[in-house]
Amino acid sequence: MADLPIRPTDRRRRRLLASLGALGAGTLLSGCDWTKSQGVQDFLGRTEDLTQAAMRLVSSREALAREYPTSAIADTFRPNGSIQPQTDAYQALVDNDFADYKLAIHGEVANPQALSLAQLKAAPARTQITRHDCVEGWSCIGQWTGARLSDLLDRAQPTENAKYVVFHCADHLLGAPEPYYESLDMIEAYHPQTILAYGLNGADLPVANGAPIRLRAERQLGYKMAKYVMDIELVNSFADIQGGKGGFWEDRGYNWWAGI
Structure with a gap:
């Protein structure tokens, strides 16, 4: 697969990510440690709706x-967050190679x-060979191979009430x-690059x-890339799911919208 040129929109997104990274170095502890900095949470909260609307305006739904080309693949894809869920149920799955x-x-x-x-x-x-940010x-x-989420959802036939796809995990x-x-x-669930890898x-x-x-939802930041997915639930609202914000980190102050 040929390497693609960097588009102006890519450059703008990278500048935004760089700005957020600089902010995180001082207060966020970037993405995998929740901060109690109310100023950071207020800032991100104010910009979330605007960012989501802007991104949907400047890019098509698909x-x-x-x-990237195969030459760009890292020798080892860096693991982060949980690297070995400790529940008995998950360990039993590992022990029989997920049969x-x-x-x-x-x-x-x-x-x-x-x-x-096997069915998946x-x-x-x-x-797809993509970059995890x-x-x-x-x-x-890394190079990811997986089932297209859109096809799996079509099998399940979402109702008109379905607004969100929730991924429940083992860790x-x-x-x-x-x-x-x-x-x-x-x-995002129906996006061509959204797969269950x-x-x-x-x-x-x-x-x-x-x-x-x-x-793998390649238009999103890394904390959206749920690992150890055990259960997918289509819902109309997050209100009755844990903290009600749509994700583990979102319940702890992060933006639900993490588009890049």
Whole structure:
């Protein structure tokens, strides 16, 4: 795959990311440590709606994130956050190579699903070489292979009430009693580069990087890329899900909209 030129919009987004990275160095502890800085939270909260609206105006619903040549792939894709969920249920899945894994897709759907890893691997797939941008200030390029989320959602047949896709995970971050979760709206969920990845750099997805499957939503920052996805729920509102903000970090002050 040929390397693509950097577009003006890419440069503007990178400048924005650089600015946020500088801010994070002093107060955010960037993305994987929650800060109690009210000033930072207020700033991000004020800009979230404007940023989301602006990004949707300047890019089409299906505008692609940049993809890279194989020569750009990092030797090791950096793991972060949880690297080994400690629950007995998850360890049992690891011990039998995820043979008993089932991905539930339920909620605001007409046809709930329960898909094995083999069934996910048999679904229409996409392979993409993309850059993961973390608000900690680092990035890494990897090759991801996975089932297209749009096809899986079509199987489940979302109802008219479905506004968001929520990803419930196996890991518990920062000792939280409830597991990690994240969410996307229907536009991002149906984006061509939004996949449930089961492969990384030509091999099965390692546990440290989110096995058996992890979300890749390439137009979003790294904290949206939920690992260890166990359950997908389509909902009309986040109100009854944990802190009600649509994600683990969002419940702790981060923006729900993390587009780049």
